[in-house]
Amino acid sequence: MIISSMTKNGGILALFALITTGAVGVIHTLTADNIAEQERKQLSLQLQDVLDPHFYDNTLYQDCAIIDDPLIGDQPQTIYRARKDGQPVALVIRHVTPKGYSGDIELLTAVFANADVAGVRVTKHEETPGLGDKVEIKKSLWITSFKGQTLHSEDDQRWAVKKDGGSFDQFTGATITPRAVVGSVKQAVLFSKNNFDAVFNASNACQVGES
Template structure:
């Protein structure tokens, strides 16, 4: 009898505990979701200059048509705006490096100039191509202010390939992949600029 009562009490405790955990999870879910969204916002928006947008860009995703480009794939995009006018486009791009995929965040202003590039994910060789993930990243900063035609198409390559850009030391394949992905994104922006800049999120 005592054993049966003990088992019943244990089952009751487990049931009450499970119910309490469920209620707690449900009550915290909106807060957790909001915190996750805030973290994602910071990660994706930290390259936008202060005062360059007054909307919530993540609430204004772009429809990306034919996102598979010559050297990369666009995964998603967002519009940043001020007073209803597009101020920047945020593109998440994926390309193939030396070891595996490299995911980049590429921010372009309304005139087609590169505001920033950073690495979101990568699996390149530590100390070589893996340096692409360093923050701040002097090599990536060398692209800021560039556009599709500045330099011209032929200049979007490493100096060793008759282009205009230095490579990261010991990371030729990684460097080529990133340069090509940035140029892809700038070309894609150029092709859709009129449509995106007329958008009023």
């Protein structure tokens, strides 16, 4: 009787596990398209934040290259390519600096062919609330100070916080975070300046045909 009962209970548990797994699979299938669509919308908004849509006429999130270069991070990063009438206009570069006060800071920087910055946004960080988090557009307009800046050379002394002799403001009580962001954006602009044509000539790493 004990063996029969154990077998019965085991069967019930196995059936329950099978039903639960099936339900999870069905829910994932039903929600996957919606999740993907929301992710595309979020990405499109991020791209529009750093590069005004009137500058390009291609579907930006469908035109990209995956680049592994230490200037933009220690892992391969996605670079989106903006075109107008088929001609290269700007690169929108994902890049990461590990030099934040509380760890990695992830950024998105748009750079025109002449090395002028179209826009910059911090997309992820763990900086101190009320201090380092001022790099976030919701907290302050500091990040907009990059728009219209250009990089003349790798030794351009303006690309530093004022405490280090540059032209960018630091925050009261917080210098490490803005220093890290300025340095990372400078590297992204330098990467674009040195590799603009090569990135546009690279094969498309984004899925084509998405709606």
